[in-house]
Amino acid sequence: MELNKLTLIDAIKGIKEKKFSSTELVSDCLDKIEKLEPILNAFVTIDKDNALNQSKNIDITKPLAGIPIAIKDNFCVKGIKVTASSNLLKDYTAQYTATVIQKLQDAGAIVIGKTNMDAWAHGSSTETSDFGPTKNPWNPLHLPGGSSGGSAAAVASDEVVTSIGSETAGSIRQPSAWCGTVGLKPSYGRVSRYGVIAMGSSMDCPGPITKTVDDAALLLSIISGHDPKDATSINQKPWEIPAPLKDLKGLKIGLPKAYFPDGIKFAVKEAVLNAAETLKKLGAEIIELDVLDPKYAIAVYTVLQRSEVSSNLARFTGIRYGHPRSTFGDEAIRRIMLGTYTLSSGYYDAYYLQAQKVRTLIIEDFEKQFKKVDAIIGPTSPTTALLLGATEGQSMFGELEDMLVEPSTLAGLPGISVHCGFGDGLPIGLQIITPQLREDLAVNIARLFESNTDYHLQHPNL
């Protein structure tokens, strides 16, 4: 029956209406996974037996009753290996469960497996995984993007109905753009970081990677909410799915000129400008914006992320768990080294402190823009999926690929990437950025865009 092809919302409906069982759905996903994994390598761990067992005993009253879900391999799930796709943690079994996963399990979801990622989430390609790259389902010679590339590829290829990823700067949105999925990055603090292997703690955000905007909204409503175990968790109730808008009349949407940099792929530019036209037809007023040059966001992000990485990865000593520090891969070493440098005596003021001040300027720039417009749109990534091998020797690969999502990340803003076209048969992503805690608006604009286009209905031929 290929139930794995269903959206999350349709899968829930099918199980509740007893059109099929959770076990049938889980089995169809496992069959597809078995068939495609030799090509895609989207999973690090497949929890087949547990998933099948759990599917036989579900509580139909729960919102995600019997739904199998793929989880990025930096979330702890008690009793299952969690590796962050790194050799250092390749034999580590989680001793507790991340809050996001607990909420999903409490809602009835079943963890079907853990997905591949750039090792430690350091990258935008999934090519730096110590367990080999994931391939793009639209063309396996190409990268899926990253760092949540496994989750995006698993959803785009219908190995699963839905997934969870995490983003520090682009790691949900950029692989979603490259794989043609929906990626929703919540406001910083909206979703608990407890039990997620830390990368850049002042930016890390768990979020959904799904087939449709409604699927993403449903997952966010379940995983969000205050968590006393995360000191940066916002003291708010779980996010509520907003009532849909009929059109975009009265809404002002900004289009920053700087989000179309030199070297942007022509098809990307064209698709995003067409998307702006679609939003205009739906009633929005499109306004060109002059924003701070994204090169400053790249610099701030590079300093802060490397600094936070060097601090977070200092705990991996190989004494309490994991293998010795000599098992860190090249990318982790580069990042730890640069972060140690920017935090070291004599350089702290010039780099780390200066970066935090420029971050304030970036936040002020967004505040200024949001006085003129309600939301900002642009390409999620300046290119479509690049070929395997593109990251080789590129110490700034991720930062240049993620230049258009780094400014909003630094400001802690929410954003969503939706499929808005193709270039050479590869998907293109439109990102929609809104003010802090205005996921409702991002979701509503994305919903209207999706329902007036058919890109989300297209599937790769695998």
Add this chain to the structure above:
Amino acid sequence: MSSSKISLDQLRHIAHLARLEINPEKENYLAEQLSETASYIDVLGELDTKNINPTFQTNHLKNITREDVVGESLTQEEALSQAPDTYNGYFKTQATIKK
């Protein structure tokens, strides 16, 4: 801020601080890559940040504490279960002070 080039001496110092052992054959390459990354961050010096406060965290929550009560936590067995080496219920490490 001047354009930053990272020397081999600096590289070794940073590696020591980070407790990383760098393969001597890779030192030159790594120093080049770090210098390249540093060249991207030097643009930070272009902006005037006089009287601008740093933002360390975007939702401005500060000094979040909880009641000092015992909650759920790992058992000793669970906490030790992933350690490569243990002794009498402790983590076993290499000596840090030489005799």
